[in-house]
Amino acid sequence: MRALTFDNRFVRELPGDPEAGPRLRQVTGALWSRVEPTPVAAPRLIAHSREMAAALGIDEAEIATPEFAAIFAGNSLSTGMFPYASNYGGHQFGHWAGQLGDGRAISLGEAIGADGKRWELQLKGAGPTPYSRMGDGRAVLRSSIREFLCSEAMHHLGVPTTRALCLVGTGEAVVRDMFYDGHPQAEPGAVVCRAAPSFLRFGHFELPASRGDIDLLRRLADFAIARDFPEIEGAGEALYAAWFVEICERTARMVAEWMRVGFVHGVLNTDNMSILGLTIDYGPYGWIDDYDPDWTPNTTDAHGRRYRFGWQPKIAHWNLARLAQALAPLFSSAEPLQAGLDRYAAAYTEADRGNVARKLGLAECREEDIGSIRDLHVLMHDGEVDMTIFFRALAEVDPESPSLAPLIGAFYDEEKRMRTEPSFMEWLSRYAARLRHDPLSATERRARMHAANPKYVLRNYLAQQAIDRAEQGDGSGIAELLDAMRNPYDEQPGREAFAEKRPDWARDRPGCSMLSCSS
Numbered sequence: 001m002r003a004l005t006f007d008n009r010f011v012r013e014l015p016g017d018p019e020a021g022p023r024l025r026q027v028t029g030a031l032w033s034r035v036e037p038t039p040v041a042a043p044r045l046i047a048h049s050r051e052m053a054a055a056l057g058i059d060e061a062e063i064a065t066p067e068f069a070a071i072f073a074g075n076s077l078s079t080g081m082f083p084y085a086s087n088y089g090g091h092q093f094g095h096w097a098g099q100l101g102d103g104r105a106i107s108l109g110e111a112i113g114a115d116g117k118r119w120e121l122q123l124k125g126a127g128p129t130p131y132s133r134m135g136d137g138r139a140v141l142r143s144s145i146r147e148f149l150c151s152e153a154m155h156h157l158g159v160p161t162t163r164a165l166c167l168v169g170t171g172e173a174v175v176r177d178m179f180y181d182g183h184p185q186a187e188p189g190a191v192v193c194r195a196a197p198s199f200l201r202f203g204h205f206e207l208p209a210s211r212g213d214i215d216l217l218r219r220l221a222d223f224a225i226a227r228d229f230p231e232i233e234g235a236g237e238a239l240y241a242a243w244f245v246e247i248c249e250r251t252a253r254m255v256a257e258w259m260r261v262g263f264v265h266g267v268l269n270t271d272n273m274s275i276l277g278l279t280i281d282y283g284p285y286g287w288i289d290d291y292d293p294d295w296t297p298n299t300t301d302a303h304g305r306r307y308r309f310g311w312q313p314k315i316a317h318w319n320l321a322r323l324a325q326a327l328a329p330l331f332s333s334a335e336p337l338q339a340g341l342d343r344y345a346a347a348y349t350e351a352d353r354g355n356v357a358r359k360l361g362l363a364e365c366r367e368e369d370i371g372s373i374r375d376l377h378v379l380m381h382d383g384e385v386d387m388t389i390f391f392r393a394l395a396e397v398d399p400e401s402p403s404l405a406p407l408i409g410a411f412y413d414e415e416k417r418m419r420t421e422p423s424f425m426e427w428l429s430r431y432a433a434r435l436r437h438d439p440l441s442a443t444e445r446r447a448r449m450h451a452a453n454p455k456y457v458l459r460n461y462l463a464q465q466a467i468d469r470a471e472q473g474d475g476s477g478i479a480e481l482l483d484a485m486r487n488p489y490d491e492q493p494g495r496e497a498f499a500e501k502r503p504d505w506a507r508d509r510p511g512c513s514m515l516s517c518s519s
Contacts, residue, residue, distance in 0.1 A: 002057075002058070002062060003078050003079040003080060004056060004057070004058075004078060004080065004111040004112075005080065005111065005112045006079075006080030006081060006082070006109040006110060006111055006112070007110055007112055007118070008080075008082050008109045008110050009110060009223075009227055010031075010032065010084075010086075010107075010110065010120075010223075010227075011032055011034075011082055011084055011109075013223055014031045014032065014219065014220065014223055015029060015030050015031060015216070015219075016030050016031070016032050016033065016034065016084070017030040017032065017033035017034065017087070017130070018030075019033070019130075020033070020034040020035065021034075021035060021036075021130075022035050022038075022127070022128040022129050022130060022132065022137070023130060024130060024131075024132065024133065025130050026099055027087045027099070027101070027130060027131075028211065028213070029213065029216060030087060031086060031087050031204070031216070031220060032084040032085065032086045032087060033084060033085050033087065033101075033129065033130045033131075034082075034083070034084050035083060035084060035085050035106060035128075035129045035130065036083055036106075036127075037073075037074025037075075037083055037106050037123055037126035037127050038074060038126065038127025038128065038137065039073075039074060039075040040073050040074065040075060040170035040171060040172055040189070040191070041170065041171040041172050042169075042170070042171025042172075043066075043069040043070050043072075043073030043075055043168050043169070043170065043171065043191075044069055044168065044169040044171065045063065045064075045068065045069045045072075045166060045167075045168055045169075046145075046167045046168060046169050046190065046470065046475045046478065047145075047148060047166065047167045047475060047478045047479055047482065048063055048165060048166040048167070049148075049152050049163065049164055049165060049166070049482070051152070051155075052152070052163050052164065052165045052195060053165060053166075054114070055113045055114065055115045055117065055119070055163075056111060056113045056114060056119060056165065056195075057113055057114030063166070068166075069168050072123065072165065072166050072168050072191065072193045073123075073126075073168040073170060073191050074106070074123050074126040074127060074191060077108070078108075080109060080111075081108045081109045082108075082109050083106050083107065083108055083109075084106070084107055085101060085102035085103075085105065085106055085107070085129035085130065085131055086101065086102050086107065086199070086204065087099065087101045087102075087131065087204075087207065088100060088101055088201055088203035088204040088206070088207050088271055089203045089206045089207035089210060089271065090201070090202070090203035090206060090207075090269050090270040090271025090272075091203075091206070091269060091270040091271075091319070091322050092269040092270075092271070093269065093300075093301070093304070093306055094306060094318075096210070097269075097271075098207075098210070099131070099207060100131060100203060100271050101129065101130065101131025102122075102129055102131055103129060103131045103132040103133060103135050103137065104124060104125055104126070104127075104128075104129070104132060104135060104136075104137040104138060104139060105122050105123065105124045105126070105129075105199075106122065106123050106126045106127070106129060107120055107121065107122045107123075107199065108121045108122070108123060109121065117197065118197050118198075118227075119163075119195045119196070119197065120195065120196055120197065120198060120199055121165065121193055121194075121195055122193070122194050122195070122196075122199060123191050123192075123193055124139055124144070124147065124191065124192050124193075124194060125137070125138050125139025125144060125170075125189065125190060125191040125192065126191055136174070138170075138172075138174045138189050139174070139189065139190060139191065139192070140174045140176055140187040140188065140189060140190065141169065141187060141188040141189065141190040141467070141470060141471060142187065142467045142471070142511065143283070144167055144190035144191065144192040145167065145190070145463065145466060145467050145470060145478060146282060146285070146463050146467070147164065147192050147194065147282040147283075148164045148166075148167040148192050148478070149164075149458055149463055149466070149478065149481060149482060149485070150282045150285060150458055150463075151163050151164035151194060151282060152164055152482055152485065152486075153457070153458040153482070153485040153488070154263070154279055156485055156486050156487070156488055157257075157261050157454060157457070157485075157488050158257070159254070159257040159258065159261060159263065159279060160250070160253065160254045160257065160276075160277050160278045160279060161278055161279040161280075162194050162195065162196040162199070162274070162278050162279065162280050163194065163195045163196065164192055164193065164194050164195070165193040165194070165195050166192070166193050167190060167191075167192050167193075167478070168190060168191045168192075168193075169188065169189070169190050170188075170189040170190060170191060171189075172188075172189045173186040173187065173188065173189060174186070174187055174188070174189040175187075178510065187471075188471060196274070196276070196278060196280070197228060197276060198224070198227070198228045198274070198275070198276055199274070199280070200224055200228065200274070200275045200276070201270070201271050201272065201273055201274060201275065201280070202270040202271070202273040202275065202319060202320075202322065202323040202326070203269075203270050203271035203273075204220060204275075205217060205220060205221065205275075205323060205326045205327060206270060206322060206323070206325075206326040208220065209325070209326035209327070209328075209329060210326075214329045214330075217326070217327075217329060217330070218329075218330060221240060221243070221327065221330060224243075224275060225239065225240075225243050228275070228276060229243055229246060232246060237330070237331055237332065237336065240327065240330050240331065240336070241331070241336035241337075241339065241340070244323075244324065244327060244336065244337060244340040245339065245340045245343050247275050247277065247320070247323070247340070248320055248340040248341060248343050248344035248347065249277075249343060249344070249347045250276060250277025251273070251277050251316050251319075251320060251344060252316070252343075252344045252345075252347035252348035252350075252351060253277060253347065253351050254277045254278065254279060254316075255312055255313050255316045255348060256313075256348055256351035256352050256354075256355055257351075257355075258279070258312055259309075259312065259313070259352065259355070260355040260358075260359065260452065261287075261388075261454060261457060262287055262288035262291075262309075262387045262388060262457065263279075263285065263286075263287060263288075263457075264285060264286045264287070264288065264295065264296060264297055264307070264308070264309045264312070265279070265285055265307065265312065266283060266284040266285045266286060266296060266297045266298040266301070266307055266515070267281070267283050267284055267298055267300075267301070267307060268306075268307045268312065268315045268316065268319065269319075270319045270322050270323070273316070273319050273323075275323075283298075283515075284297050284298040284299070284300070284514075284515035285297060285515075286460050286515070287388075287457050287458060287459050287460060288309055288387045288388075289386055289387070289388075289412075289459065289501060289502040290380075290381075290384045290385060290386055290387075290412050290502075291377065291380035291381050291385055291386070291387045291390075292309065292381055293308065293309050293310025293311075293377070293381065294308050294309070294310060295308060295309050296308045296309070297460070297513070297514055297515050298514070298515065299514045299515065302514065313348055313352075316344070316348075317341065317344055317345065320340070320341055320344055321341060324337040324338075324340065324341060353365040353370070355452065356369055356370065356373050357369070358448055358449070358451070358452035359373075359391055359394075359449065359452050359453055360372075360373065360394070360431070360434075360449070361394075361395060361435070361438075361440065361445035361446070361448050361449040362434070362435075362438050362440070362445075363438055363439050363440050368434075369434070372427070372430065372431065372434070375427060376427055379420060379423055379424055379427060382416070382420050382423075383411060383413075383416050383417055383419075383420035383424065384411065384412040384413045384416045385407075385410050385411055385412070386410040386411075386412065386501040386502075388453070388454060388455070388457050389409060389410040389499075389501055390407055390410035391449075391452075391453040392449075392450070392453045392454070392455050393406045393407050393409065393410060394406075394407065394449065394453070395445070395446045395449040395450060395453070397428060397431070397432070398432075399431075399432040399433075399435035399436050400432070400436075402425070402428040402429055402431070402432040403428070404421060404424055404425060404428065407424075409501070410501070412501065412502075450489055451489055453489075454488040454489050455488065455489065455490070455491065455492075455499050456484050456485055456487075456488040456492070456495075456498050456499055457485075457488065458481070458485055459502060460502075460506070460511065460512045460513070460515075461502055461503065461506035461509075461512040462481055462498060463481070463511075464506070464509070464511040464512050465477060465481075466478045466480075466481050467511065481498065484498040485498075
C-alpha cells in the first residue's frame with residue numbers, strides 16, 4: 001500500500017511514558033505510552049468507507065490488497081506510523097474514575113490526507129495497552145460493526161462525528177459476557193479503524209488536573225489550541241477563555257444535532273466527550289423509535305437513566321463544568337469559565353430553535369413555536385409515535401385541510417392512536433394556522449423540512465440485522481445498509497425497507513432495544 005504521510009505532533013511535542021509495552025500501570029507525567037498492536041490470526045477486510053479512504057488518498061485498488069487488511073488489523077505498520085495509547089481520566093456516571101486511558105484503542109499516528117486535513121488513525125480492538133485494566137484490548141464483531149456504521153451514518157446526517165475508515169475481521173474469537181449476567185460467550189473479533197482530526201477528550205485535561213500536574217495541564221492546553229484550534233488568537237488567560245468558549249459552542253451544536261435526529265449516545269462520561277465537539281465512542285448508543293425522552297439504550301444505565309435522550313443537553317453541560325474545573329488552574333478567576341458555560345446554554349438554545357424551525361418548516365422559530373413543539377413531543381410520547389417517520393411525514397400535511405392521514409404510519413399502537421387522535425387534530429389545526437401565516441411557500445417549506453428530517457437513520461434493529469448476517473459470514477448487509485445511510489434525506493426508491501418503523505420482534509431483543517458497554 002502507498003505510504004501515507006504522517007506528522008505525529010502529539011507524540012513529538014508532548015511528553016511520553018518512558019516505559020513501552022502493555023504492562024498495566026499508572027502513568028504519571030506523560031500523555032501517551034508507546035505500545036504495538038497485537039497481531040491477529042487472519043485479518044480480512046469486511047467493509048470500508050470509500051469517502052474516508054478518498055479523504056486520506058487511498059484508492060480502491062490499495063484497499064483490496066492483503067497489506068491493507070494487515071495494516072488495519074494491527075499486523076504490520078506502514079512507514080511513518082508510531083503506535084501509542086493515550087493517557088486520560090474521566091467522570092463515569094457522575095463519579096470520578098481516575099486514570100482510564102485507551103484500553104483497547106491504539107493510535108497509528110496523524111496522517112495528512114489528500115484533502116490536506118489531519119486525520120489521527122486509531123485502531124479499536126487492536127490489543128492490550130497499559131490502560132486496559134482487566135480487559136484484553138479486543139473488540140467483538142457486533143460492536144465494531146455498530147461503530148463503523150454509525151460513524152459514517154452520522155457524518156452523512158450532518159452530525160459532527162469521528163469517522164471510520166474500515167472494519168477488519170481478525171479470525172479470532174473474543175469472549176464477552178454481553179449483559180454481565182454470568183453467561184460469557186465466544187464471539188468473532190474485529191478491529192475498526194476510526195479517524196478524527198483529534199481524539200483529545202475532556203478526560204485528557206481532567207487527569208493531570210486531578211494529580212496537581214499543572215505544568216502538564218498547561219502544556220496540553222497550549223498544544224491543543226495550537227494544533228486543533230489555530231483560528232483562535234490571543235495570549236494568556238484571554239486565549240484559554242476563547243478556547244473554552246469554542247469548546248462549549250461546539251458541544252452545544254453537536255448535542256442539538258443529536259436531538260434533531262433522535263440519537264442517544266448512551267454513555268456520556270467525560271472520557272467520551274471530544275474537545276472538538278465530535279460524537280465519539282459509539283458504544284451502547286441507540287436511535288429513538290417511538291418518541292420517549294426517558295429512553296436510554298444502555299443496560300448499565302437502566303435504573304438511573306442518567307444518559308437518557310431528554311437529558312443529553314443537561315449532561316453535556318455537567319460534563320463541560322467538569323472540564324471547567326480541570327482548566328481552573330489556568331485562570332485567576334472563575335468568570336471566564338462561567339462565561340463559557342453560559343455560552344453553551346445560549347448556543348444550545350440558538351441551535352435548538354433553529355432546528356425547531358427547520359423541522360416544522362418555518363422561516364423562523366418564534367416563542368409560540370417552542371411551546372407548540374413541546375406540546376407535540378408530549379403527544380408523540382402519549383401516542384407512541386415514531387419520531388423519524390412522523391417528522392418526515394409532517395411535510396405532507398396540507399395546511400389548508402390538515403389531516404392525520406399522512407401521519408398514520410408513524411403510530412406503533414392503534415389503540416393509542418385512536419385515543420390521542422383528537423389531541424393530534426387540535427395540534428395540527430394550530431400548526432396549519434401557523435403555516436398559513438409563514439412566508440415560506442409550500443415548495444420551500446417541504447424542501448426545508450426534508451433537509452432537516454431524515455428518512456433514513458441507523459435504527460438499532462437495522463444494524464442488528466447486518467450483524468446477524470455478518471456473524472454468519474455474509475458481510476454484504478453492512479455495505480447495503482451503509483449505502484442507504486449515505487443519502488439519509490433523499491427518497492431512495494427500492495430501499496423502503498430501511499425506512500420502516502421498528503418491527504415488533506425487535507422491541508425487546510438484545511441489540512435492538514438495550515445494549516451494554518460489553519464489546
